[in-house]
Amino acid sequence: GQNIDQPTEMTATEGAIVQINCTYQTSGFNGLFWYQQHAGEAPTFLSYNVLDGLEEKGRFSSFLSRSKGYSYLLLKELQMKDSASYLCAVTNGDYKLSFGAGTTVTVRA
């Protein structure tokens, strides 16, 4: 089975940096995903890591350590539109994604 943990809520100020941690224990591993979900909307893809290290994509970066079962999503230069839930998800290569419960980020002015 899959066990994926991430904090429930985080609050940060506009322009700041926030780091959302995700730890996982899985039977097999073939990649970790981050999705963004605004309230009342569908999740949308942010990033994918399969090898150790940092993947940078504009203001968002995602890091993976497979030996530690750990990932983080880094949001820089926070904007009000970044207020959303961020979902960590893991695949073991069988076409299925298992999701954590999500982290709700609130950006304050």
Place this chain on the structure above:
Amino acid sequence: IAGITQAPTSQILAAGRRMTLRCTQDMRHNAMYWYRQDLGLGLRLIHYSNTAGTTGKGEVPDGYSVSRANTDDFPLPLASAVPSQTSVYFCASTTGFSGANVLTFGAGSRLTVL
């Protein structure tokens, strides 16, 4: 516009009634999924289909039964709805090849069973 269409957007249903949540994609994706999302529990996989004609059970399959007759459609029938099936249901699809199977999600169907 290519993507996934779910219907209905929202539905209130009396317990014991039947209905089908519909999901259609026009991206010719092989794999399709049904997730439910409940507060504090995140997205949980109900059933999936790697290709037309095959289905599999996810984390929370009890009370749901699916089939997939063609590539484009993956309906989720509720034979006799119960209050515990109150949730937001998301359909998703992906090409199905191993590796970065990025899921594309539909807009969701909010179901309330009274």
